[in-house]
Amino acid sequence: MIRIDHLYKRFDEHEVLKGISLNIDKGTTAVIIGPSGSGKTTFLRCLNLLEIPDSGTIELGEDKLTFEDQKITEKIKTRFRKHSGMVFQSYHLFPHKTALENVMEGPVIVQGKPKEEARETGIKLLGKVGLGAHAHKYPHQLSGGQQQRVGIARAMAMGPEVLLFDEPTSALDPELVGDVLKVMKDLSEEGMTMVVVTHEMSFARDAADEVIFIDNGSIIEHGTPKEVFEHTKHERTKQFLNRLE
Numbered sequence: 441m442i443r444i445d446h447l448y449k450r451f452d453e454h455e456v457l458k459g460i461s462l463n464i465d466k467g468t469t470a471v472i473i474g475p476s477g478s479g480k481t482t483f484l485r486c487l488n489l490l491e492i493p494d495s496g497t498i499e500l501g502e503d504k505l506t507f508e509d510q511k512i513t514e515k516i517k518t519r520f521r522k523h524s525g526m527v528f529q530s531y532h533l534f535p536h537k538t539a540l541e542n543v544m545e546g547p548v549i550v551q552g553k554p555k556e557e558a559r560e561t562g563i564k565l566l567g568k569v570g571l572g573a574h575a576h577k578y579p580h581q582l583s584g585g586q587q588q589r590v591g592i593a594r595a596m597a598m599g600p601e602v603l604l605f606d607e608p609t610s611a612l613d614p615e616l617v618g619d620v621l622k623v624m625k626d627l628s629e630e631g632m633t634m635v636v637v638t639h640e641m642s643f644a645r646d647a648a649d650e651v652i653f654i655d656n657g658s659i660i661e662h663g664t665p666k667e668v669f670e671h672t673k674h675e676r677t678k679q680f681l682n683r684l685e
């Protein structure tokens with residue numbers, strides 16, 4: 441489903457991704473962990489071209505981009521972004537639109553779907569994230585956790601093949617984190633392909649099929665949660681995990 445080969449990205453003289461290669465199969469939940477500033481978010485943003493890598497290749501489904509050779513035009517970006525949906529740390533809902541209208545916006549405006557169809561899908565998705573009773577509320581009437589769940593429904597409304605999560609719970613009060621993780625875990629169990637950057641090790645342990653530890657722009661360790669957490673191979677991973685305890 442996702443094939444990444446020798447991905448490099450620098451900001452000025454700072455090389456942030458140093459040759460990342462990774463395959464993620466359809467239906468897999470891959471959780472990316474690692475210290476702050478190690479390149480996790482940049483990597484995720486490269487997957488939907490919010491950042492353009494300097495070199496390497498990214499293949500999503502049938503769509504393959506090779507960065508040193510190809511000029512990444514707006515047309516290519518629009519095409520490539522259809523494969524994935526992104527859930528951000530801060531959810532950026534439209535404040536003057538209801539939860540349902542926020543979820544309908546992409547399908548109607550970007551995909552040109554009929555409003556009735558988008559409404560039906562939107563209501564279904566809000567039900568799925570536990571917000572069936574809140575569809576007609578505005579963002580300011582919802583808690584941060586509820587707003588983030590609208591953010592997840594909004595990403596799913598576009599029918600992406602892959603969901604990308606960039607620290608989806610780190611802006612939330614601790615008591616609101618659980619409901620968002622529960623929705624993510626349900627999606628994972630339903631077989632959605634997901635790439636999740638998070639500091640929530642409980643989610644990595646419980647929901648991940650694969651855990652990827654990135655440090656200083658490189659993948660240091662990659663395996664099942666059991667392999668990475670219980671049979672840690674690399675000293676740097678051990679140090680990182682020990683610091684969290």
Ligand code: ADP
Pocket residue numbers: 451456474475476477478479480481482483
């Ligand atoms: P992480 O998600 O692991 O905390 P990031 O991918 O956010 O790491 O950042 C990796 C490094 O790249 C950091 O040193 C950060 O300051 C730098 N960086 C990220 N985005 C930019 C940008 N747009 N311009 C310049 N430097 C950036």
